[in-house]
Amino acid sequence: MIPVARPWLGEEEAAAAREAILSGWVTQGPRVVAFEGAFAERCGATHACAVSSCTTALHMALLAVGVRPGDVVVTVSHSFIATANAVRHCGAEPAFVDVEPETFNMSPEALERFLEEDCALRDGVLRHDFATRGGLPSESPLWACGGGRAGRVAAVLPVHQLGMPCDMTRILAIAGRFGLPVVEDAAGAAGSALSVDGGASFAPVGRPHGAAACFSFHPRKILTTGDGGMLTTADAALDAAFRLYRQHGMSVSDAVRHSARRVTIESYVTTGYNYRMTDIQAAVGVVQLGRLDDMIEGRRRLRALYEQALSGVGWLRLPCEPRHARWNVMSYPVRLMPDAPVGRDEFMQRLLDRGVASRPGVMNAHAEPPYRTGLRLPHSEDARERVVLLPMFNGMSEADVETVAREVRGVG
Template identity: 35%
Template sequence: MGSTIPYGRQTISAADIAAVVDVLQSDFLTQGPVVPAFEDAVAACCGARHAVAVNSATSALHIACKALGVGPGDRVWTSPLTFVASANAALYCGADVDFVDVDPRSYNMCPERLAEKLEDAAASATLPKVIIPVHLAGQSCDMAAIHAAASRYGVRIIEDASHAIGGSYRDQPVGNCRFSDIAVFSFHPVKIITTGEGGMALTNDDTLAELMRLDRSHGITRDPELLTEADAAPWYYEQQRLGFNYRLTDVAAALGLSQLSALHGFIARRRQIASAYDAALSTLPVTTPWQHPDAQSSWHLYVVRIDPRRTSRTHREVFAALRAAGIGVNLHYIPVYLQPYYRALGFAPGLCPAAEAYYGEAISLPMFAGLTDAQQAEVIAGLAGALAE
């Protein structure tokens, strides 16, 4: 057996390294000119008015919730199939969290389940202030349907697009906030592009953008137009909110700006890999990813589901066999409410049947732009072997 093929991996070029070195040799390592340049480039790429760079997508979700006024006594709903940060961000604000089951084909928040849950919540005066649909694996949720359901009740929307930069919905880039108040990206190393660690919140709302800029840096501003003090001295600054130290560095932004120039190439390669998986796995006892006709995935993940009707191999057996063969498969995700912390809050199995069914069958296969054809062939052969009777 050779070395392990990871499920995801960053691709770092000589140009990326040179961009970082340039910043290391400059006068600015933290908040310099490269952060706003990166923000402007991402906003332009996605067609959004504002972009606010921060040190992680978790931080972006937190300041997004804060900007929308989420606090104690409020409710936030999200998908159970996500990293825990999507729900945790609401808890950081003192709000309560609940979950909306997923569509059994796309694994994204189901608009029908959302509409039903909103109707019930309206009747019991327990509507959420915010919902956070999650674009699992890089495929956009059906945002028009989600927006239609939420706007009926005045519910605000944060898109957790951590997986989805470079994807599109209805022929428009994910992140343009056409159907949401705020959209959030992640630049963790296994994502489409990376800053090492980092995230970004996009919005078309000037007020929300300003609140998020304040909250990423202790709630402090030096902007003369925002100061409450008239004729302020040149050294003067004001803390106007209780913010956080969520700033992205110029070093990280330089890497992100360089990576952004390769985004379209990364996406093209990921789509090529997905198409090859689709073709090669069509005869195996697995369900390959279904794609919504309105969405073009960025293919952060390629998730298959073991079909128990067509194989006697269990989910765990297949996963273990692939790992033993040096194929670094993973599982995205355990439904959030099944985590011990959330069970202690009162959640129990049975809340989201479609999400739990997915969890019992899903395996993320290696998917990254640097995956070679030979490595992909090894993954395909390994999966076929693991499923063999």
């Protein structure tokens, strides 16, 4: 069986984890500091803060930019449900806009249309009434906030889907017109780069271009620590807030307290969370980060092999890289065209019967019970029904690619 994904971990990562375990310091500590410094340098970011997952990173980032109970965050439904859940964790409600059919990323046109046509200034505050777009889900925290079906629009949350960078030039310009902070869900985008000057130059995702960028180190991502996340920002005040939130609002970190020459008693200055990364995870992360360029180069080579092997399959659309993006090829999504010989599920089953695993494309939160209303997002829904992720992982051989391509061609 050729799996759809597999983490690329080896003896060096195992040795780093072993060293951390035997050091006696396994919680958040010196290896977390080292990983943060290395990640910030790799991204060109001023600050990096390691946490337990990308979901916790998103939660903290939204809190830090001012999202509060009763607010609205504009984002996409076409993402893993953690994106929407992180908004709910703030006591706010996601307002979903559609995606671009080619990249599966937030459509700048849809964002602009939503802010201009579906929101209104009331007493100087931009507000959205969910009654205008399918209603408010029964689980929404807005029902308990006294504002009925309307809330203050507090932030924009685009997703660099499957590692493909969004068109941040246009998204930032639109959000800026309305005075909205932008938090980037960069869960799978470690190593990707984007341009905000029309392709003349590129900067790593995570510099960041918005207020903060949030990464995942889940095993499905290129860079993994087993699980974990990272926030990057250029704003020292935001970074300070992240560090308070991740450790119970504690004023003094464990490392500072344990290295102090005088008795140091911490205080708890805000409501915080247990969102810390362990030193065991960070030790693995440092090794993985050192291999990131090689991993991306390998994935780009596999992508080129796929394009060569599948370019003649007329009923299959292969992924494209827009001018503003340099993609890390986290996954390999293909779209079944209307004239495909079978539907998505039958396509996947036939591959599975022949020893090739695959996965449906990205989910839609607005189709799941906690967020379901009458809202229609045609491009998101079409992508969910037609996109399939083919195997893509470091260590995949040229023969594996040819096997997958042969079985795909055989479906037709």
